[in-house]
Amino acid sequence: MSRTPLDTVEHAAATPDVELPWAELGLKKDEYERVVEILGRRPTGAELAMYSVMWSEHCSYKSSKVHLRQFGEKAPESDAMLVGIGENAGVVDVGQGYAVTFKVESHNHPSYVEPYQGAATGVGGIVRDIIAMGARPVAVVDPLRFGAADHPDTKRVLPGVVAGIGGYGNCLGLPNIGGEVVFDACYQGNPLVNAGAIGVMRHEDIHLAKASGAGNKVILYGARTGGDGIGGASILASETFDDAKPSKRPAVQVGDPFQEKLLIECTLEAFAEKLVVGIQDLGAAGLSCATSELASNGSGGMRVTLDDVPLRDSTLSPEEILMSESQERMCAVVEPEKVDRFLEICDKWDVIATVIGEVTDGDRLEIFWHGGKIVDVDPRTVAHDGPVYERPYARPSWQDELQADDANKLPRPRTSDELKDQVLKLVGSPNQASKQWITQQYDHFVQGNTVLAQPEDSGMIRVDEETGLGVAIATDGNGRYAKLDPYTGAQLALAEAYRNVATTGAKPLAVSDCLNFGSPEDPAVMWQFAEAVRGLADGCQQLGTPVTGGNVSLYNQTGEAAIHPTPVVAVLGVIDDVARRTPVAFQEDGQLLYLLGDTREEFGGSAWSQVIHDHLGGLPPKVDLERERLLGEILISASRDGMIDSAHDLSDGGLIQAVVESALLGRKGARLIVPDGLDAFTFLFSESAGRAIVAVPRSEEVRFNDMCGARGLPATRIGVIDGDTVEVQGEFALPLADLRETHEATIPALLA
Amino acid sequence: MTARIGVVTFPGSLDDRDTQRAIRVAGAEPVALWHKDKDLKQVDAVVLCGGFSYGDYLRAGAIARFSPVMDTVIDQARAGLPVLGICNGFQILTEAHLLPGGMLGNDHLHFICRDQKLRVENADTAWTTDYTAGQEIHIPLKNMDGRYVADQRTLDELEGEGRIAFRYLDVNPNGSLNDIAGITNAAGNVVGLMPHPEHAVESLIGTGRTDGLPFFTSILKKLVNA
Numbered sequence: 001m002s003r004t005p006l007d008t009v010e011h012a013a014a015t016p017d018v019e020l021p022w023a024e025l026g027l028k029k030d031e032y033e034r035v036v037e038i039l040g041r042r043p044t045g046a047e048l049a050m051y052s053v054m055w056s057e058h059c060s061y062k063s064s065k066v067h068l069r070q071f072g073e074k075a076p077e078s079d080a081m082l083v084g085i086g087e088n089a090g091v092v093d094v095g096q097g098y099a100v101t102f103k104v105e106s107h108n109h110p111s112y113v114e115p116y117q118g119a120a121t122g123v124g125g126i127v128r129d130i131i132a133m134g135a136r137p138v139a140v141v142d143p144l145r146f147g148a149a150d151h152p153d154t155k156r157v158l159p160g161v162v163a164g165i166g167g168y169g170n171c172l173g174l175p176n177i178g179g180e181v182v183f184d185a186c187y188q189g190n191p192l193v194n195a196g197a198i199g200v201m202r203h204e205d206i207h208l209a210k211a212s213g214a215g216n217k218v219i220l221y222g223a224r225t226g227g228d229g230i231g232g233a234s235i236l237a238s239e240t241f242d243d244a245k246p247s248k249r250p251a252v253q254v255g256d257p258f259q260e261k262l263l264i265e266c267t268l269e270a271f272a273e274k275l276v277v278g279i280q281d282l283g284a285a286g287l288s289c290a291t292s293e294l295a296s297n298g299s300g301g302m303r304v305t306l307d308d309v310p311l312r313d314s315t316l317s318p319e320e321i322l323m324s325e326s327q328e329r330m331c332a333v334v335e336p337e338k339v340d341r342f343l344e345i346c347d348k349w350d351v352i353a354t355v356i357g358e359v360t361d362g363d364r365l366e367i368f369w370h371g372g373k374i375v376d377v378d379p380r381t382v383a384h385d386g387p388v389y390e391r392p393y394a395r396p397s398w399q400d401e402l403q404a405d406d407a408n409k410l411p412r413p414r415t416s417d418e419l420k421d422q423v424l425k426l427v428g429s430p431n432q433a434s435k436q437w438i439t440q441q442y443d444h445f446v447q448g449n450t451v452l453a454q455p456e457d458s459g460m461i462r463v464d465e466e467t468g469l470g471v472a473i474a475t476d477g478n479g480r481y482a483k484l485d486p487y488t489g490a491q492l493a494l495a496e497a498y499r500n501v502a503t504t505g506a507k508p509l510a511v512s513d514c515l516n517f518g519s520p521e522d523p524a525v526m527w528q529f530a531e532a533v534r535g536l537a538d539g540c541q542q543l544g545t546p547v548t549g550g551n552v553s554l555y556n557q558t559g560e561a562a563i564h565p566t567p568v569v570a571v572l573g574v575i576d577d578v579a580r581r582t583p584v585a586f587q588e589d590g591q592l593l594y595l596l597g598d599t600r601e602e603f604g605g606s607a608w609s610q611v612i613h614d615h616l617g618g619l620p621p622k623v624d625l626e627r628e629r630l631l632g633e634i635l636i637s638a639s640r641d642g643m644i645d646s647a648h649d650l651s652d653g654g655l656i657q658a659v660v661e662s663a664l665l666g667r668k669g670a671r672l673i674v675p676d677g678l679d680a681f682t683f684l685f686s687e688s689a690g691r692a693i694v695a696v697p698r699s700e701e702v703r704f705n706d707m708c709g710a711r712g713l714p715a716t717r718i719g720v721i722d723g724d725t726v727e728v729q730g731e732f733a734l735p736l737a738d739l740r741e742t743h744e745a746t747i748p749a750l751l752a
Numbered sequence: 753m754t755a756r757i758g759v760v761t762f763p764g765s766l767d768d769r770d771t772q773r774a775i776r777v778a779g780a781e782p783v784a785l786w787h788k789d790k791d792l793k794q795v796d797a798v799v800l801c802g803g804f805s806y807g808d809y810l811r812a813g814a815i816a817r818f819s820p821v822m823d824t825v826i827d828q829a830r831a832g833l834p835v836l837g838i839c840n841g842f843q844i845l846t847e848a849h850l851l852p853g854g855m856l857g858n859d860h861l862h863f864i865c866r867d868q869k870l871r872v873e874n875a876d877t878a879w880t881t882d883y884t885a886g887q888e889i890h891i892p893l894k895n896m897d898g899r900y901v902a903d904q905r906t907l908d909e910l911e912g913e914g915r916i917a918f919r920y921l922d923v924n925p926n927g928s929l930n931d932i933a934g935i936t937n938a939a940g941n942v943v944g945l946m947p948h949p950e951h952a953v954e955s956l957i958g959t960g961r962t963d964g965l966p967f968f969t970s971i972l973k974k975l976v977n978a
Contacts, residue, residue, distance in 0.1 A: 166863045170894070171804045173766030258764050258807030350763060441863045443894045445951040445958045446802075448770035462957065465773075579956055752860075 007045045008372035016042050025052035031387050038381045046367060046374040049319040050382050053285040054292060057554055060386035063520035064552045067530050070537035071547040078546045080509045083206060088129040088281065089199075090548020091206055092510045094574040096469050099203050101133040104143070104196035104475065104514040104570045106553035110252045111193035115160025120168035120255040122195040124327050127172060127260065128281035131267050132330065134207035135199025138447060139461050140169050142179035142195055143475045143514070143568045147188030149430035149750050154183070157191050158438075158751060165195070166441040171257035172264065175450045176442035177459025179475055183430045186479065189558035194514040194551075194568050198473055200463050205271060209280040211298035211333045214361045216277055218294070218302060219339070221346050221353035222263050222329040225287075226312035229253035229325030259328040259351075266349035267330060273345070275338045282329040288322045288382070290331040291357075292365055295379035298333075301364045302379070304357035318369040333359060393526035403484060405617025407603040412681050419680060420732035422612055424742050426685075427660050429611040432653045433746035434664075451578045455661065457500040457649050458571075462578050470578035474500035474571055478652065479564030480605040481620035486528040487535035490567045491623045494539045495689050497571035499649045502632030503692055505582045505639030506573030511540050513550035513569050518562020520554045528565035529554075536567060542625045545571065580639050582694075586666030586721045587645040592701055593670060593719045595655065596631055596708070597691030601682050607652040608685040627690040627713075634713050635692060643700040643707070650691040655718075656684040656726075658693055663726050664740050671727045672719035680731050683718075695721055755780045755975035757968075758795035760825070762787040762816045766803035767838065767950055774950035775799070778968030780975075787819040796975045797834035797878070798825055800841025802894075802948055812855060812897045813843030822848060834878040834971055835942045839895055842934070842944030851935055851944045852910070853902030858895070859927025867959045868893035868947050869921040870933050874914050877940040878974055882966035889963035891947035893925055893933075898946045900928035900935075910935055918945050 005011060012018075022032040025048065035043050035051050043051060057063060072085060082099055083091035089103035107122025123140060130137045142165050147154045169176050174197070211218065229252065270276055278298060280290045287309070295302040306318050316324070334342045339355065346353035360366075365382070367375035413419040426432050435455065444453040451470055452460035458474035476496040482489025494511065501508045513536060518525040540547050556563045575581060603609050604618030638644045646666065648658040663670055674680045696704045708715035727733035757775045759782055761768045772782035783795050787805075792798065805816035816822065822844070829835045829850050837845035845851045858864060867890050872883040883889070902910070907930055910916050918934035926946070934945025949964025951957075 163862070170863055170865075170896075171764070171766075171807070173803065256807070258804060258809070261766075261804075262763055440865050443863075443865050445865065445892045445894060445948065446766050446770070448767075448773055448951060448954075448957055450958055451956060 006370060006372045006374065008374055009044055009376045012044045013041045018042065020048050022048060022052065026056055027052050031055060039377065044374050045319050046322055047377060049322050050288040050292065050375065053288050053323050054382045055386040059285050059289060061552055062387045063389050063391050063554060064529065065388050066390055067533040070533060074537040074541040075546045076541050076544045078544065081546050081548065085547065085549050088132040088209055090510065090512065091133060092548060092572060094463065094469065094471055096464060096467060097202055098463055098469065099201050099206060100198060100471050100572060101130055101135045102196065102198040102473065102512055102570065102572050103129055103549050104194050104512050104568060105551040106514050106516060107193045107195060108190065108516065108553050108556055111161055112157065112191055114252040115157045116164035117252050117254050119161040119164030119193050121253045121327055122193055123165055123168040124255045124257065124260050125283045126195045126197040127174065128283065128330065130197045130199035131264055132207065132209060132279050132281045133199060134205040134271055135201040136268055137174055137197055137199045137264065138449065139177045139459060140174045140195065140197045141177060141459060141473055141475055143477065144179065144181050145187045145192035145566060146183050147191065148185045149183040151188060153188065155751060161193055162438050162441050168255055168257045170443045172261050173446045175444050175446050175453065177444060177450060177453040177461065178473060179454065181435050181438055184479060184564065186564045190556040190563050192516050192566060196475060196570050198461065198471065207271065207276060207279050209293055209297055210278040211294040211302055211359045212277060212300065213335065214300050214359055216333050216335050216359040217339050217355045218304060218357040219332045219334055219342060219353055220309060220329065220356045221332065221351055223256065223259050223326055224310045224312040224352065225321055225324050226326045227316055227320060227324065230320055230323050253325050253327050255327050262349045262351050263328055263330060266346050266351045269345050270342055273341065275334055275342045276332050277335060278333040280331050282331060284325060286322065286324045292379040292382040294331060294333060295365045296383040298359065301360040301362040302357055303360050304367045306367055306369045308354055308356045310352050310354055318374055391520050391526045392523045393530050394523040395527050396524035402617055403619055407606060407609040407615055407618040408601050410603065410609060410613050410615060416731045420734065423656050423684065423734065426607060426611050426653055427657060427739060428742040428746050430746055430750065432607055432657055434744045435747060436744060437747045437752060451581055452504055452583065456584050457503040458506065460504055460506065460578060460581055468577035468579055470575045472501045472504050472506035472573040472575060475568055476500065477566050477568035478605065479566040480610065480616055482532060482565040482567060483616065484605050484618065484620045486531035486565045488620050488623055489565065490532040490535035491539040491625065492620060492689055493567050493569040494536055495623055495625060495628045496649065496651050497569045498543060498545065498628055498632060499692065501571045501573035502635045503582065503647045503649045505580055505636055506575040507636055508545050508571050508573045508632060510572050511545050511547045511569060513547060513567060515550065515552045516556055516563065516566040516568065517554055518557035522562065525562050532565055532567045536569065539625055543629060582639045582644060582647045584648045584662050584665055585646055586662045586668040586695055589668060589722050591645060591695040591697050591721045592717055593721065594694050594696055595691065595716045595718045596634065596694060596713055597627065598688060598714055599678055599682060599686050599691065600688045602686050602688045606685065606687045621687050621689045624690055630711060630713055631690055631692060634708060634711060637707065638694065638704060643704045644694040644696055646695040648693050650693065652687060654685040654687050655693065660726055660739055660743065663736060664743060668721050669723040669725045669736055670719055671722050671729060673729050675716045675718055680728060755796045755972050756783050756794065757971065758783045758785040758792055758798045760785045760787060760798065760800055760821055762805035762819060764804040764807050765801055767801040767948065771799050771801040771950045774953045774968050777953045778965060778972050780968065780972045785821055787821050790820045790824045792824050792828065797971050800835065800837040800844050802839035802841060805840055805844065813840060813847040816844045817847035826850060829942050832939065832941050836879050836967065837944035838948055838950065839946055842946055843897065845942060845944045850942045851937060852906045853900055855897050856899040856901055857897050858899055863896045864925050865894040866925060868925060870918045870947060871921050873919055874917045874936060877917060877936045877943050879943045879967050879970050880917060881974065882970040888921060890959060890961050891949055891964050892951040892958055893947040895946055898926035898928065900932040902929065913938060917943055
């Protein structure tokens with residue numbers, strides 16, 4: 001058997017006519033021609049491997065880039081922003097010298113193929129992004145979307161995803177403090193597994209992904225590099241260059257949380273000793289990404305000897321090593337005199353660490369294999385100058401018809417009994433039911449700083465034990481609203497997350513997003529995407545909360561059927577003293593319940609229209625971001641000044657859902673009175689935005705009313721905390737025990 | 753004067769910093785111990801904390817039991833050094849044969865994290881004198897492999913000698929035999945339990961209860977009065 005000669009740069013220049021499998025690697029013809037033009041010759045196999053992964057939709061954002069620019073262009077002035085879009089994760093100043101980094105990412109496709117590992121490595125990836133900024137990870141959140149709750153495949157995917165998130169996150173010692181679980185048939189073949197993480201550091205500890213200073217060493221550390229997660233590289237390696245090798249390797253990576261835990265501790269120890277000049281985690285596109293990004297963000301070039309990369313499988317080709325997505329690896333740039341100490345720390349934690357290259361004077365990224373130069377590129381052309389597409393987009397032909405199908409015209413309950421039955425149906429429906437069966441598989445307590453965790457409106461973590469400084473995070477996104485109107489839907493997601501943070505008493509500071517959509521090659525989907533981005537960018541500008549980073553996941557569709565456009569928005573907030581946080585649970589009998597905000601007849605996309613009528617049509621609730629901001633200010637002031645003892649935002653399911661949740665969590669009932677000007681049905685089920693319920697101690701009622709009156713926020717007294725039923729006067733009374741049974745039995749019955 | 757209480761960090765330990773905080777909150781001085789180091793740094797007591805030592809590969813606690821630090825812990829525990837094993841620490845203590853029995857996977861096969869009600873059965877151990885026998889407390893529980901098992905003779909012995917320190921109430925969260933949540937050795941210096949008292953020492957954090965604090969005040973009083 002004869003081996004083809006190593007495809008070095010020299011060899012490539014001498015053999016211009018060699019056909020390369022660019023199409024199989026996912027490059028378009030014009031993209032390949034552009035690579036040839038950039039290099040002035042055909043690429044080597046290794047170069048092609050790098051360009052093909054780095055220019056993929058996932059890494060280059062080539063379809064979304066032209067729209068995402070708005071997040072920068074419309075970014076509001078914010079003193080809090082320390083590091084913005086483009087780094088591994090954004091960084092926000094939360095005061096007292098602390099900085100917080102946070103980000104949400106998707107791991108949708110792998111989680112459908114292999115739910116446990118797909119979800120687990122999703123957690124692993126986002127956590128490495130956080131470490132790479134210099135921060136200690138302190139919490140994770142998981143916004144999840146699954147197909148219909150009673151579909152047999154949901155029973156395959158959901159338990160695997162939940163076990164994977166738990167299996168990885170629990171083993172890393174990260175409390176899981178929030179997220180969502182939503183069921184909808186549109187996600188049947190495309191579940192969404194988004195993973196978010198927060199990290200905390202001191203301002204001076206912020207690290208960036210750049211390789212500077214000629215002579216500095218490039219150290220690869222963590223797990224050995226294996227053949228997992230390669231996908232396209234196998235084509236390149238086995239079919240073109242050496243057909244004697246095994247070609248099928250698993251495309252989903254396999255995670256080892258224990259290795260990642262060691263990676264966290266050893267990286268933080270190296271940071272503490274100021275040993276690191278620049279750092280990058282190895283995620284999508286593996287070494288191709290890490291080397292090209294580090295080099296292109298730095299001041300010089302980089303030379304790497306690929307032979308020095310520790311391997312799990314000695315038969316891997318250089319192309320495969322460059323493309324491998326083996327988990328739990330990081331790349332650090334370290335000054336030569338600090339290398340020994342860096343390696344010592346790795347050794348202490350039993351982490352393999354190897355010098356694989358160094359920063360050079362030039363501006364080229366050069367990679368060597370068996371003595372031959374197999375890559376010689378300008379790293380910027382790989383990492384940043386990928387193709388940019390202005391994909392055509394057009395408002396879908398069906399949009400008008402969908403919006404005309406008005407949910408407000410659906411038949412409503414005619415009697416008190418019907419109303420009561422519908423309340424029970426809603427609180428027991430999969431989307432509104434308790435998710436305790438899921439969340440109890442996640443550790444909420446580890447690290448000993450969890451102030452609030454799901455099912456609270458936002459998760460809250462104490463940052464400083466002495467001062468009580470804390471941060472809160474909420475993630476929200478309603479695909480049904482976004483389907484009806486993507487611009488408004490994205491703003492509603494932002495408004496809800498913002499409100500959820502404020503409800504707990506924290507001041508919203510910044511935003512991260514995970515934009516989950518169908519195929520960008522479908523103009524209708526592209527329109528949804530463009531509208532959602534425009535809505536979110538406008539909304540963030542108005543609320544003064546800049547987008548610090550995020551992630552786009554496209555091609556979430558099966559055949560012609562795309563998922564609902566699902567922009568998931570995470571809002572990060574800060575609270576001066578976590579002792580002042582406001583919980584969801586009712587605290588004390590006799591406290592007065594107030595409804596804040598305006599209630600209108602808004603049922604488009606509502607939980608009621610879905611559960612009772614299996615209907616999606618009309619328009620989503622109106623957004624008034626100035627109102628959201630005012631509501632937020634009132635909730636924060638009331639919390640700080642001790643005027644409210646519990647609060648809950650109103651969103652899907654409306655007021656009755658919120659009251660039932662607060663009652664069940666607090667083990668205290670409520671008597672509600674339908675306010676003047678509203679009918680009982682609208683009062684209970686409307687999903688008007690910009691609303692919350694709060695419980696006001698009687699001693700604070702005057703002060704609270706004065707504050708709302710002075711600021712112009714409608715505040716309506718709607719009842720009192722009392723007894724062991726949830727009663728709507730003149731309509732019905734439901735015992736807490738019945739509500740609990742209905743609310744808590746659904747998910748275990750479907751999935752356990 | 754206060755007491756010095758060591759907290760061992762194994763690779764994969766997760767609750768080491770939390771346990772150190774709980775010791776501080778109780779008024780004692782936490783001392784970090786390292787798994788590769790046989791030296792216990794003159795501590796008066798040791799806590800083996802929760803986590804997934806060595807990834808829990810092979811079997812929870814099975815590898816940690818052979819680490820250098822455990823050589824010293826085992827010797828000194830037999831000589832009377834107070835040792836508390838929490839969750840993974842409990843698993844390590846059974847693997848090290850400082851406590852009888854062992855732990856299997858939860859009977860429902862899922863990780864479980866909940867605020868767990870317990871009854872204090874033995875308030876005479878080194879770690880439980882600030883409780884009263886029969887007291888009902890809530891302590892967070894979080895584990896994958898928490899199902900306590902032992903042969904009948906061992907169970908009879910534990911029951912007969914009053915060595916069951918804590919029992920699950922209301923819900924048996926993992927299928928443990930005799931609802932056992934924690935046990936003590938005959939001398940009362942070595943105690944292991946699955947729930948996490950270090951997560952219940954501050955009114956603001958976690959479940960908002962402080963029912964776990966007496967573990968750390970019990971040992972502090974014992975050591976300071978000794």
